[in-house]
Amino acid sequence: MLRNVFRSQTLRATRPAVISPRALAVSPLAQRSIRFYSEEAKKEAPKAEEAKEEAAKEENSEPKDELTLCKEQLEAAQKERAQFKDHYLRAIADFRNLQESTKREIKKSKELALKSFAKDLLETADTFEIALKTLTKEETSDTTKKLKELDDLVEGVQITQNMFLNALKRHGLEPIEAIGEKFDPNVHEATFEVPQPDKEPGTVFFVQQQGYYLNGRVLRPAKVGVVKGED
Known part of the structure; x- marks a missing residue:
């Protein structure tokens, strides 16, 4: 009895397992995954081969000595120096x-400014010429004629x-208004002082020489007489 039981258990243990067809069936998703990995493996294979070839070349190549490395570094430094020199020369040029x-x-601007100023002065010179032509050099005893010529000259x-x-004024030159103004050493130059009872001390009452601004800055200060205070 016991011998038969032992024999049956031994046969079960040694009998190969039977796999059903359902267990062997693979799902579409698993098949797609298997195909993807196989394709990726095919793509990676050439890259791996190239890497192996490069590694083999590096192993087979002889190591560079120190002199060769120094020469290569010197050539690279010389090329870089030439480039910097070229950029430097171009920048200077x-x-x-x-x-x-x-x-x-600047020269052209100065010439144009001088040309414009000269044209304006020519108009003034023309007016002087016309005024002088109205005067006659002939001596005459006609007082009325002389007075008329004098009036024309003044006008x-x-x-x-x-x-x-x-x-x-068109070129930035404007006269300094000084009469009645408080004396300012920045724009006025006092030439004398005179006491004036009816005027405030320290004010300008007389202009000896007209001063001018050039574009808002003092070109020439006005020479003036100033009211002297009671000291």
């Missing part, structure tokens, strides 16, 4: 060209002065 062009522009000089001042 550009800067010099800029300097020359700037000088030409011509006034017109010329106005034209001249307008020309100066």
